[in-house]
Amino acid sequence: QKEVEQNSGPLSVPEGAIASLNCTYSDRGSQSFFWYRQYSGKSPELIMSIYSNGDKEDGRFTAQLNKASQYVSLLIRDSQPSDSATYLCAVDNTDKLIFGTGTRLQVFP
Amino acid sequence: NAGVTQTPKFRILKIGQSMTLQCAQDMNHNYMYWYRQDPGMGLKLIYYSVGAGITDKGEVPNGYNVSRSTTEDFPLRLELAAPSQTSVYFCASSYSNPGGTGELFFGEGSRLTVL
Numbered sequence: 001q002k003e004v005e006q007n008s009g010p011l012s013v014p015e016g017a018i019a020s021l022n023c024t025y026s027d028r029g030s031q032s033f034f035w036y037r038q039y040s041g042k043s044p045e046l047i048m049s050i051y052s053n054g055d056k057e058d059g060r061f062t063a064q065l066n067k068a069s070q071y072v073s074l075l076i077r078d079s080q081p082s083d084s085a086t087y088l089c090a091v092d093n094t095d096k097l098i099f100g101t102g103t104r105l106q107v108f109p
Numbered sequence: 110n111a112g113v114t115q116t117p118k119f120r121i122l123k124i125g126q127s128m129t130l131q132c133a134q135d136m137n138h139n140y141m142y143w144y145r146q147d148p149g150m151g152l153k154l155i156y157y158s159v160g161a162g163i164t165d166k167g168e169v170p171n172g173y174n175v176s177r178s179t180t181e182d183f184p185l186r187l188e189l190a191a192p193s194q195t196s197v198y199f200c201a202s203s204y205s206n207p208g209g210t211g212e213l214f215f216g217e218g219s220r221l222t223v224l
Contacts, residue, residue: 008149034211043199043215044152088151092208095159096142096167101151 002027004091004100012106019076021103023089026070032092033065033072038102039085048074079107111135115200115216122190122223130185130219132200140203141183142213143167143175145196152199158183190223197221 003026013019025033032051036044050056050063050072062075072091076083084107089100116131134141139160144152144167154167158177172194174186183202187194197220201213 004151006151032208032211043217044213045215046212049211090211092206092211095140095165095206095208096154096157097207097211097213098154098168099144099152104149 002030002091002093002098004089004098006087006089006100006103008101009104010106011103012108013079015079015081015107015109017079017107019079019083019105019107021074021076021087021089021105023072023074023100024070025072025089025091025098027091027093028067028070030091030093033063034090034092034097035061035063035072035074036088036090036099037085038088044088076105079105081107081109083107113200113202113214113216115198115219117219118217119220120222122187122221124190124192124223126190127186127188128190128221130187130198130200130221132183132185132216133181134183134200134202134214135181136202136204136214137180138202138204138214139180140205140207141177142201142203143173143183143185144199144201145169146199146218147196155185155198187221192223195221195223 035048086102156175
């Protein structure tokens with residue numbers, strides 16, 4: 001069974017701080033990695049993708065990938081209360097995405 | 110453009126009843142998926158389809174069935190409902206293998222309670 005693991009949280013950070021979200025995966029054959037954001041009661045939406053080792057930045061978001069350690073992370077700089085949501089890590093697995101359990105992020109003023 | 114449409118949005122079932130969750134997309138997407146999300150948890154894949162006439166099991170297929178007779182529709186059938194099937198069900202679609210762009214288009218979800 002291919003697995004994707006995340007700390008369920010909640011992760012609480014003050015406004016303006018950096019939030020760090022982590023994800024590990026079991027399938028060494030996975031090539032593509034994604035972060036989805038899900039607000040309470042809503043559907044998930046894609047916010048970041050990363051395919052090669054290293055960092056990928058998009059605005060306040062940075063995704064980091066280390067395939068040797070089977071580790072993916074998402075950094076959110078200058079966290080805002082509007083970033084409060086559940087962040088789901090997803091990994092490709094032959095025609096489908098396998099999701100982690102999600103980390104709930106709370107950003108307090 | 111409607112995107113991915115799920116019906117019903119809410120449903121209460123009695124133990125042992127059966128029902129079908131409907132999912133339709135108007136984006137001509139080949140790939141379609143059913144996920145379930147239990148409270149405070151992530152998404153678990155139930156079934157998926159890479160095109161009309163082709164379906165395959167995901168992580169948690171027991172107690173469910175699917176069919177894909179057209180590109181647009183991907184209904185999920187629950188047989189003999191059990192309290193363990195109480196969950197929010199999401200249908201999603203993608204034009205091609207989501208391992209490429211990773212972008213799944215999700216419906217709004219169907220909240221099912223089995224009592």
